[in-house]
Amino acid sequence: MVTTAPYGAWTSPVDARTVAAHDGRPAFVGMVGDEVWWTEPRPAEGGRRTLVRRRPDGAGESVLPAPWNVRSRVLEYGGQPWAGTDTAEGPLIVFSNFDDQRLYACTPDGDPAPRPLTPHSAVGGGLRWVDPVLRCDLGEVWCVLEEFTGERPTEVRRVLAAVPLDGSAAEDRSRVRELSDDRHRFVTGPRLSPDGRRAAWIAWDHPRMPWDGTLAMVARITAEGTFEDVRPLVGDLGSAAPGGGADGESVAQVEWAADGSLLFVSDLSGWWELQRIDPDAPADGVVASRALCPARQEEFGGPLWNVGQRWFLPLDDGTLAVIHGRGSTALGILDPVTGELVDAAGPWTEWTPTLAVHGSRVLGIAAGPHSSYELVELDTRTGHARVLACRHVDVLDPAYHPRPRSRTFTGPHGRDIHAHIHPPHNPDHVAPDGELPPYVVWAHGGPTGRAPLVLDLEIAYFTSRGIGVAEVNYGGSTGYGREYRERLRGRWGVVDVEDCAAVARALAEEGSADRARLAIRGGSAGGWTAAASLTSTDLYACGTISYPVLDLTGWATGGTHDFESQYLESLIGPFAEVPDRYRERSPLHHADRIAAPFLLLQGLDDVICPPAQCERFLAAVAGRGVPHAYLPFAGEGHGFRRAETLVRAVEAELALYVQTFGLTRSDVPALELRG
Structure with a gap:
């Protein structure tokens, strides 16, 4: 009545209490072998975030019990806090733990107890890590290191660094190998080319915020795993000169294509657009780059509040999974040759900037006006999208x-x-x-x-x-x-x-x-x-x-x-x-x-x-x-x-x-x- x-x-x-129990959302989805992994909030457990895996048979489980909290404090807003790979012994996982901000490694199918990889520091906010990339061939994990050099919040430096996976740096800071210098105030984690010979990342400096102006940096990787020929390729190139540029260009993400070209999102046109450039091009990438889906007047990127956000990823067949839209977002598959863009069907009107791909599968996290955030899988062969985990349930x-x-x-x-x-x-x-x-x-x-x-x-x-x-x-x-x-x-x-x-x-x-x-x-x-x-x-x-x-x-x-x-x-x-x-x-x-x-x-x-x-x-x-x-x-x-x-x-x-x-x-x- x-x-x-x-x-x-x-x-x-x-x-x-219902509101509180359903606060937060899944984040930072990734693939480990053919398993899907992500982080989930636990409001009832002190607000920590746990790491969840979904096995091929559909069974899901929380990998890390309380009080482990998979969350980075780099920039205080954090970012991608974990990475994983499949080994003969099962998954190897590296993650940042919120309470002490150390990197840890664990093998859930072997000895599940996390072991520290990085040391403590008593200086200021200590040592913090984000956006890891596993280099098992070198026995290392590469990531962003945020290191406080004094007690004030602005006494800090950030570099790309390599951490040994054998734990030898857990008590010895000198065992951490720095890959880049600290010429730039802010950096994101490295993206490695398919042949492993190049790295790309994003850098920027005060007073610009990353949505004002950033640089896409590239470097060659030597056989010993060091960087050489480090240079800016595209982006806010004027900011690299004294006094900075008059007009900024924000590059929000970089990734490598299978052919060795660099894909990036730039807002030079007034909208974050997806572009491609030859990494050997001279540092006037505005001329050398090519928009892959021009003149749509919508966003293919966003503000880089969290290190490691992803609005696009290349697929094995040369197409690209892209998150795009104007005022709302959709997941689409873009053909970079023809510019054709086809969106996944479904009730979702908002996709968070986190993606993973595996073969023809695309994994993302999305919600709609009548559903909370769900982990969604798109099969690009069939065009079928389905909820894989975190399915919305009407409480x-x-x-x-x-x-x-x-x-x-x-x-x-x-x-x-x-x-x-x-x-x-x-x-x-x-x-x-x-x-x-x-x-x-x-x-x-x-x-x-x-x-x-x-x-x-x-x-x-x-x-x-x-x-x-x-x-x-x-x-x-x-x-x-x-x-x-x-x-x-x-x-x-x-x-x-x-x-x-x-x-x-x-x-x-x-x-x-x-x-x-x-x-x-x-x-x-x-x-x-x-x-x-x-x-x-x-x-x-x-x-x-x-x-x-x-x-x-x-x-x-x-x-x-x-x-x-x-x-x-x-x-x-x-x-x-x-x-x-x-x-x-x-x-x-x-x-x-x-x-x-x-x-x-x-x-x-x-x-x-x-x-x-x-x-x-x-x-x-x-x-x-x-x-x-x-x-x-x-x-x-x-x-x-x-x-x-x-x-x-x-x-x-x-x-x-x-x-x-x-x-x-x-x-x-x-x-x-x-x-």
Whole structure:
């Protein structure tokens, strides 16, 4: 029976524990022989990630028991944390363990106990490893080494390094062989040519972020496994000269084709396009390279937040598996000769940048509006795609799932703003005639990120209770070309705030949302947008701010990790030239303007957005009579992973809306708001 009840008061089967239990997704898929391996989250086990294998007979098992945590901290955001190969004794696996950041090796079918390959370091953040490539012919694993040289987060160097597989470097740093020098601040792991004689990788330097400008580096590999003739081939070649280039070129991925040519993704045209180049070409690769699928005005790559992301891989028959799209992504097979591109059929609208190939098989991870992230296999011979593992299971009646629609709104100066709108939806309830629903604007992180249109039980938690959600892909988001991405350049805290407000106002003006019951929420860069919105507009009745940036000056002067330590040079402007802009934009320095109630959520182990910023913000708000709550979480870093944290966070957010919007609910734990 359908019951009439006010928006926000609807009863729902989507509880916080269900949301927490299904948080996270599989990642970093790979092949070991003819077995499929990947990592999976375990929210109930302290938020660790385990390594899972699927045997040819379909049996799946977790390889590493607690407390092993397969996750790298390189750049703090990590990346590809494991590699494996098939040997006479069964699989040989090398992985990075989160707690101590050492590399370990294990042979699950022999002695399964992991053995360390790399040493500890007491200096700063120690030694960290990511994006490994096994070289059993040399008895080594090649990967990125991130080595701290001092206590400050910016006292760090990164090189390509070779680690002995015999464990001789476990107590002896000198046994680690460095393959590259540290002329570049950032590098990805090496990609080896089919004949093993060349290596290619990506490098970049401050103040550029990898989506601003990178270099594709190449080198010859000697018989002894050393690099020679190291040089940039394509990419942001101007940045290699003093002063850098005026216009950047972002190369997001490199791979070798079977014929020895180098495949890469470049955004020189304004879109990340797939190209090919002869590695012996002179270093003016713009002329020598050739686009393989030109003029589509969509992305074949993305922002390199995690080292080792893959948007494409070559297949044995010369075709390429590619992840591509505009605002959403599809898995396709590209013929690089004809440019013909055929997409896999299926319900998936978002493919994560992780791929593996084996013969005619392509493995990827995908989700859709009605399914969570699944491990999908595409058989390129038949064109048939099937779910291989992590199959979506409806843990509640799909009738309670959100019913989203993607829309394009008009923002200031007539600019387009892309968003996913999730209206309140519950088959058991309708609202009284004439009532408009409350809406929460979700600002994604990054800010160089994007909210995908996929099933999210956290969204269902709110929509099934009668609270709408608007996910805004504000200017600066990826997936819509470089021009859209660079709208935020110098205007962070302006464009993102304006775009979120434009969507919220449009929903109210068209009669889809209650103008008096609008809220905003976000984490990380989205937390910044939420805080900046509350201190610069009176549009929102309240807001939820999670692990945010609040003080730009502090962030730009040693208050964050190395990777993003100069990100504000492009988002805000050169600190040396516009220091007043940093203060002017910071929510910390406008705490006197905030009037709406807010909830502040923070991990106490966060080194990207440290809790000190929250503490200074709270001190600035104290005594001003603004209702607020602060929930710090021990053992959590940048983004929450533990089930108990996720439960508390989502229930506290609902409790904020209950109090602010005047909702009547008896199933929400108390949240004390202090003035």
